[in-house]
Amino acid sequence: MTTPGNGRTGPFRLFFHPASSASMRVTLYLRCRGVPRDVVELVSTGLETDHRGILVFTMPDGDRETEKVGTKDLTAFNPEGRVPVLLLPDGRKLTQTGPIIDFIDDFLPRDEGMRLLPDDPWARAQAKRIMWIIASDVQPYQNIAFIIQAMGEWGMVKAPPTEHPLRLHYIRREFGAIDGIMAECAGRFAVGDELSLADCFLVPQIRNALLAGIDLAAEFPTMARVWENAIAVRQVKEVLDEAGGIVQPLVFDEDKFEVYTEPAKAE
Ligand SMILES: N[C@@H](CCC(=O)N[C@@H](CS)C(=O)NCC(=O)O)C(=O)O
Numbered sequence: 001m002t003t004p005g006n007g008r009t010g011p012f013r014l015f016f017h018p019a020s021s022a023s024m025r026v027t028l029y030l031r032c033r034g035v036p037r038d039v040v041e042l043v044s045t046g047l048e049t050d051h052r053g054i055l056v057f058t059m060p061d062g063d064r065e066t067e068k069v070g071t072k073d074l075t076a077f078n079p080e081g082r083v084p085v086l087l088l089p090d091g092r093k094l095t096q097t098g099p100i101i102d103f104i105d106d107f108l109p110r111d112e113g114m115r116l117l118p119d120d121p122w123a124r125a126q127a128k129r130i131m132w133i134i135a136s137d138v139q140p141y142q143n144i145a146f147i148i149q150a151m152g153e154w155g156m157v158k159a160p161p162t163e164h165p166l167r168l169h170y171i172r173r174e175f176g177a178i179d180g181i182m183a184e185c186a187g188r189f190a191v192g193d194e195l196s197l198a199d200c201f202l203v204p205q206i207r208n209a210l211l212a213g214i215d216l217a218a219e220f221p222t223m224a225r226v227w228e229n230a231i232a233v234r235q236v237k238e239v240l241d242e243a244g245g246i247v248q249p250l251v252f253d254e255d256k257f258e259v260y261t262e263p264a265k266a267e
Contacts, residue, residue: 010089011041012104013065015077017057018243019047019250021139021204023084025097027243028200031235033105034113040104045083046072052152053256054145057083098135101197116197123192126185130198133174134205141170142208144251152260161252162211171209172219178202179220186222188229199230203240204248211248 014030016023030040043065046058057074059066065087066072075081078095086094086103094100118124140146147164150156159165185191190198206216206227216224230236231246240246 011038012089013041013043013087014084014100015043015045015060015065015087016084017045017047019055019248020057020083021208021248022082022097022135024204024207024239024243025135025197025201026084026100028203028236028239029101029116029197030104031239032114032195032200032233033108033116035104035108039107040086045074047250049253049256051256052148052260053253053258054148055250055252057081097201098131101200114195116195116200118192118194118196123185126181127191127196127198130178130181130190131201133178134201138170138174138205139208142167142212148252148257148260158261161257163213167212168214171205171212171214175209175214175220175223179222182222182226186226188226190226190230195230195233195236199226199236202226203230203236207240207246207248210246211251 014026016027018024018027027042029035030042043060043063045060048056048058050056058072059069059074059077061072065077069076074083078085078093080095082095084095084097084100086100088094094103117127144161144167147156147161147167150166151158151161151164156166161167182190187193189195190202202223206223209216214220216227231240244250
Protein backbone atom coordinates (compact mmCIF):
# COMPACT_ATOMS: atom_id res chain seq x y z
CA MET A 1 0.00 0.00 0.00
CA THR A 2 1.22 3.50 -0.80
CA THR A 3 0.25 6.09 1.76
CA PRO A 4 -0.05 9.72 0.60
CA GLY A 5 3.06 11.63 1.57
CA ASN A 6 4.22 14.09 -1.09
CA GLY A 7 7.09 11.76 -1.89
CA ARG A 8 7.67 10.82 1.75
CA THR A 9 7.03 7.20 2.57
CA GLY A 10 6.23 5.48 5.82
CA PRO A 11 3.23 4.34 7.77
CA PHE A 12 0.41 6.46 9.06
CA ARG A 13 0.95 7.01 12.79
CA LEU A 14 -2.07 6.85 15.09
CA PHE A 15 -1.59 8.83 18.30
CA PHE A 16 -4.02 7.24 20.74
CA HIS A 17 -4.38 6.32 24.39
CA PRO A 18 -5.78 3.05 25.81
CA ALA A 19 -7.79 5.05 28.39
CA SER A 20 -9.63 6.92 25.63
CA SER A 21 -12.91 5.42 24.42
CA ALA A 22 -12.72 7.43 21.19
CA SER A 23 -9.26 5.97 20.53
CA MET A 24 -10.63 2.50 21.06
CA ARG A 25 -13.11 2.91 18.20
CA VAL A 26 -10.12 3.21 15.88
CA THR A 27 -7.93 0.55 17.51
CA LEU A 28 -10.85 -1.90 17.30
CA TYR A 29 -11.33 -1.01 13.64
CA LEU A 30 -7.60 -1.52 12.92
CA ARG A 31 -7.44 -4.89 14.71
CA CYS A 32 -10.69 -6.25 13.28
CA ARG A 33 -9.97 -5.00 9.76
CA GLY A 34 -6.52 -6.61 10.02
CA VAL A 35 -4.51 -3.44 9.30
CA PRO A 36 -0.80 -4.23 9.79
CA ARG A 37 1.54 -2.06 11.88
CA ASP A 38 3.56 -1.12 8.81
CA VAL A 39 0.46 0.56 7.44
CA VAL A 40 -0.72 2.20 10.67
CA GLU A 41 1.77 2.43 13.54
CA LEU A 42 0.24 2.84 17.00
CA VAL A 43 1.81 5.54 19.17
CA SER A 44 0.53 5.79 22.73
CA THR A 45 0.41 9.35 24.06
CA GLY A 46 1.37 10.27 27.60
CA LEU A 47 -1.26 10.80 30.28
CA GLU A 48 -1.40 13.18 33.25
CA THR A 49 -4.12 14.65 35.43
CA ASP A 50 -4.55 18.39 35.88
CA HIS A 51 -5.34 20.25 39.15
CA ARG A 52 -9.02 19.29 38.79
CA GLY A 53 -8.26 15.57 38.53
CA ILE A 54 -9.17 15.55 34.82
CA LEU A 55 -7.19 13.33 32.43
CA VAL A 56 -4.90 15.28 30.12
CA PHE A 57 -3.34 13.49 27.16
CA THR A 58 0.21 14.61 26.40
CA MET A 59 2.75 14.10 23.63
CA PRO A 60 4.52 10.75 24.09
CA ASP A 61 7.86 10.74 25.92
CA GLY A 62 10.86 10.22 23.67
CA ASP A 63 8.93 10.26 20.40
CA ARG A 64 10.39 12.08 17.40
CA GLU A 65 7.14 14.02 16.98
CA THR A 66 7.42 15.33 20.55
CA GLU A 67 10.93 16.55 19.71
CA LYS A 68 9.54 18.29 16.63
CA VAL A 69 6.75 20.15 18.44
CA GLY A 70 9.14 20.95 21.31
CA THR A 71 6.61 20.53 24.13
CA LYS A 72 4.55 17.84 25.86
CA ASP A 73 1.43 19.94 25.36
CA LEU A 74 -0.84 17.98 22.99
CA THR A 75 -2.60 21.17 21.84
CA ALA A 76 0.62 22.19 20.07
CA PHE A 77 0.20 19.06 17.95
CA ASN A 78 -3.61 18.93 17.81
CA PRO A 79 -5.35 22.22 18.71
CA GLU A 80 -8.45 20.20 19.68
CA GLY A 81 -6.38 18.75 22.54
CA ARG A 82 -7.93 15.35 21.96
CA VAL A 83 -7.00 11.84 20.91
CA PRO A 84 -6.92 10.04 18.55
CA VAL A 85 -4.90 11.87 15.89
CA LEU A 86 -3.71 10.34 12.61
CA LEU A 87 -0.36 11.65 11.38
CA LEU A 88 0.43 11.25 7.68
CA PRO A 89 4.01 10.71 6.44
CA ASP A 90 4.09 14.27 5.06
CA GLY A 91 3.12 15.80 8.41
CA ARG A 92 -0.59 16.39 7.76
CA LYS A 93 -2.85 15.45 10.67
CA LEU A 94 -6.39 14.15 10.76
CA THR A 95 -8.69 14.12 13.79
CA GLN A 96 -12.18 12.71 14.52
CA THR A 97 -12.68 8.98 14.67
CA GLY A 98 -15.17 8.58 11.80
CA PRO A 99 -13.08 10.51 9.23
CA ILE A 100 -9.87 8.80 10.45
CA ILE A 101 -11.40 5.36 9.85
CA ASP A 102 -12.85 6.36 6.45
CA PHE A 103 -9.51 7.81 5.35
CA ILE A 104 -7.48 4.74 6.33
CA ASP A 105 -10.05 2.46 4.73
CA ASP A 106 -9.71 4.28 1.39
CA PHE A 107 -6.14 2.90 1.19
CA LEU A 108 -7.00 -0.73 1.95
CA PRO A 109 -7.90 -3.49 -0.50
CA ARG A 110 -11.71 -3.88 -0.56
CA ASP A 111 -11.65 -7.65 -0.79
CA GLU A 112 -9.27 -8.47 2.07
CA GLY A 113 -10.01 -8.79 5.80
CA MET A 114 -13.24 -7.92 7.57
CA ARG A 115 -15.00 -5.11 5.67
CA LEU A 116 -16.80 -3.84 8.78
CA LEU A 117 -19.63 -2.22 6.84
CA PRO A 118 -22.57 -4.11 5.30
CA ASP A 119 -23.01 -4.08 1.52
CA ASP A 120 -26.72 -3.40 1.76
CA PRO A 121 -27.31 0.40 1.75
CA TRP A 122 -30.02 0.34 4.43
CA ALA A 123 -27.98 -1.90 6.75
CA ARG A 124 -24.92 0.30 6.14
CA ALA A 125 -26.98 3.36 7.05
CA GLN A 126 -28.08 1.66 10.31
CA ALA A 127 -24.42 1.01 11.21
CA LYS A 128 -23.57 4.68 10.59
CA ARG A 129 -26.67 5.78 12.49
CA ILE A 130 -25.50 3.87 15.59
CA MET A 131 -21.95 5.27 15.18
CA TRP A 132 -23.26 8.83 14.99
CA ILE A 133 -25.51 8.45 18.03
CA ILE A 134 -22.53 7.25 20.06
CA ALA A 135 -20.06 9.84 18.77
CA SER A 136 -22.32 12.87 18.95
CA ASP A 137 -25.27 12.13 21.23
CA VAL A 138 -23.74 9.96 23.98
CA GLN A 139 -19.97 10.34 24.39
CA PRO A 140 -19.78 14.16 24.77
CA TYR A 141 -22.50 14.28 27.46
CA GLN A 142 -21.12 11.42 29.54
CA ASN A 143 -17.54 12.66 29.32
CA ILE A 144 -16.02 12.70 32.83
CA ALA A 145 -13.91 15.81 32.11
CA PHE A 146 -17.00 17.79 31.09
CA ILE A 147 -18.92 16.58 34.15
CA ILE A 148 -16.09 17.43 36.59
CA GLN A 149 -15.70 20.91 35.11
CA ALA A 150 -19.47 21.52 35.29
CA MET A 151 -19.40 20.61 39.01
CA GLY A 152 -16.30 22.67 39.79
CA GLU A 153 -16.99 25.79 37.75
CA TRP A 154 -20.64 25.99 36.77
CA GLY A 155 -22.47 24.95 39.91
CA MET A 156 -23.73 21.57 38.75
CA VAL A 157 -24.88 19.25 41.56
CA LYS A 158 -21.94 17.35 43.06
CA ALA A 159 -21.92 13.56 42.75
CA PRO A 160 -19.35 10.86 41.99
CA PRO A 161 -18.30 11.72 38.40
CA THR A 162 -18.51 8.20 36.99
CA GLU A 163 -22.12 7.82 38.18
CA HIS A 164 -23.25 11.41 37.93
CA PRO A 165 -27.02 11.72 37.17
CA LEU A 166 -26.27 13.72 34.00
CA ARG A 167 -24.01 10.94 32.77
CA LEU A 168 -26.52 8.21 33.62
CA HIS A 169 -29.33 10.16 31.99
CA TYR A 170 -27.62 10.52 28.62
CA ILE A 171 -26.26 6.99 28.55
CA ARG A 172 -29.71 5.56 29.39
CA ARG A 173 -31.60 7.86 27.02
CA GLU A 174 -29.43 7.07 23.99
CA PHE A 175 -28.85 3.40 24.85
CA GLY A 176 -32.65 3.06 24.93
CA ALA A 177 -32.79 4.50 21.41
CA ILE A 178 -29.95 2.29 20.17
CA ASP A 179 -31.50 -0.79 21.77
CA GLY A 180 -34.72 -0.02 19.86
CA ILE A 181 -32.85 0.46 16.58
CA MET A 182 -30.91 -2.75 17.15
CA ALA A 183 -34.09 -4.69 17.91
CA GLU A 184 -34.82 -4.15 14.18
CA CYS A 185 -31.35 -4.52 12.67
CA ALA A 186 -29.13 -6.61 14.99
CA GLY A 187 -28.24 -10.22 14.43
CA ARG A 188 -25.29 -11.65 16.28
CA PHE A 189 -23.80 -8.14 16.15
CA ALA A 190 -25.13 -4.57 16.09
CA VAL A 191 -26.15 -4.79 12.42
CA GLY A 192 -26.74 -8.30 11.13
CA ASP A 193 -24.43 -11.23 11.73
CA GLU A 194 -21.13 -9.61 10.75
CA LEU A 195 -19.10 -7.39 13.03
CA SER A 196 -19.25 -3.77 11.80
CA LEU A 197 -18.06 -0.30 12.69
CA ALA A 198 -21.24 0.04 14.75
CA ASP A 199 -19.75 -2.59 17.11
CA CYS A 200 -16.37 -0.81 17.10
CA PHE A 201 -18.13 2.33 18.37
CA LEU A 202 -20.53 0.49 20.68
CA VAL A 203 -17.99 -1.60 22.59
CA PRO A 204 -16.00 1.30 24.15
CA GLN A 205 -19.20 3.16 24.98
CA ILE A 206 -20.64 0.10 26.73
CA ARG A 207 -17.36 -0.12 28.63
CA ASN A 208 -18.04 3.41 29.91
CA ALA A 209 -21.61 2.44 30.81
CA LEU A 210 -20.38 -0.54 32.84
CA LEU A 211 -18.14 1.83 34.81
CA ALA A 212 -21.26 3.93 35.48
CA GLY A 213 -22.84 0.83 37.05
CA ILE A 214 -25.43 0.25 34.34
CA ASP A 215 -26.89 -3.25 34.28
CA LEU A 216 -26.87 -3.89 30.56
CA ALA A 217 -28.72 -7.21 30.64
CA ALA A 218 -31.54 -5.81 32.78
CA GLU A 219 -31.99 -2.52 30.90
CA PHE A 220 -30.87 -3.05 27.32
CA PRO A 221 -31.36 -6.71 26.36
CA THR A 222 -30.50 -6.47 22.65
CA MET A 223 -27.39 -4.49 23.38
CA ALA A 224 -26.40 -6.96 26.11
CA ARG A 225 -26.65 -9.88 23.67
CA VAL A 226 -24.61 -8.06 21.01
CA TRP A 227 -22.00 -7.04 23.62
CA GLU A 228 -21.50 -10.65 24.72
CA ASN A 229 -21.03 -11.73 21.10
CA ALA A 230 -18.69 -8.83 20.31
CA ILE A 231 -16.37 -9.38 23.29
CA ALA A 232 -16.10 -13.05 22.35
CA VAL A 233 -14.47 -12.08 19.02
CA ARG A 234 -10.72 -12.69 19.37
CA GLN A 235 -9.63 -9.32 18.00
CA VAL A 236 -12.08 -7.40 20.20
CA LYS A 237 -11.00 -9.34 23.27
CA GLU A 238 -7.33 -8.61 22.53
CA VAL A 239 -7.94 -4.85 22.28
CA LEU A 240 -9.98 -4.85 25.50
CA ASP A 241 -7.34 -6.87 27.36
CA GLU A 242 -4.61 -4.47 26.21
CA ALA A 243 -6.69 -1.52 27.44
CA GLY A 244 -7.30 -2.97 30.92
CA GLY A 245 -10.40 -5.15 30.61
CA ILE A 246 -14.09 -4.96 29.82
CA VAL A 247 -14.86 -2.12 32.26
CA GLN A 248 -13.29 1.28 31.56
CA PRO A 249 -10.54 1.44 34.22
CA LEU A 250 -8.93 4.90 34.44
CA VAL A 251 -10.94 8.08 34.33
CA PHE A 252 -9.95 10.78 36.85
CA ASP A 253 -7.93 11.53 40.00
CA GLU A 254 -10.35 11.33 42.93
CA ASP A 255 -8.19 13.26 45.44
CA LYS A 256 -7.67 16.22 43.13
CA PHE A 257 -11.37 16.15 42.20
CA GLU A 258 -12.34 16.41 45.89
CA VAL A 259 -10.09 19.44 46.45
CA TYR A 260 -11.27 21.12 43.24
CA THR A 261 -14.96 20.69 44.06
CA GLU A 262 -14.80 21.37 47.83
CA PRO A 263 -17.53 23.87 48.87
CA ALA A 264 -15.11 26.80 49.54
CA LYS A 265 -14.15 26.72 45.84
CA ALA A 266 -17.75 27.20 44.76
CA GLU A 267 -18.23 30.51 46.67
N1 LIG B 1 -15.36 13.54 18.53
C1 LIG B 1 -14.03 13.12 18.83
C2 LIG B 1 -13.92 12.80 20.31
C3 LIG B 1 -12.48 12.68 20.78
C4 LIG B 1 -12.41 12.80 22.29
O1 LIG B 1 -13.27 13.42 22.94
N2 LIG B 1 -11.35 12.22 22.86
C5 LIG B 1 -11.19 12.35 24.30
C6 LIG B 1 -10.72 11.04 24.88
S1 LIG B 1 -11.96 9.79 24.76
C7 LIG B 1 -10.12 13.38 24.59
O2 LIG B 1 -9.09 13.39 23.97
N3 LIG B 1 -10.37 14.24 25.57
C8 LIG B 1 -9.40 15.22 26.03
C9 LIG B 1 -9.97 16.60 26.12
O3 LIG B 1 -11.16 16.79 25.86
O4 LIG B 1 -9.21 17.50 26.50
C10 LIG B 1 -13.66 11.91 17.97
O5 LIG B 1 -14.55 11.20 17.51
O6 LIG B 1 -12.45 11.70 17.71
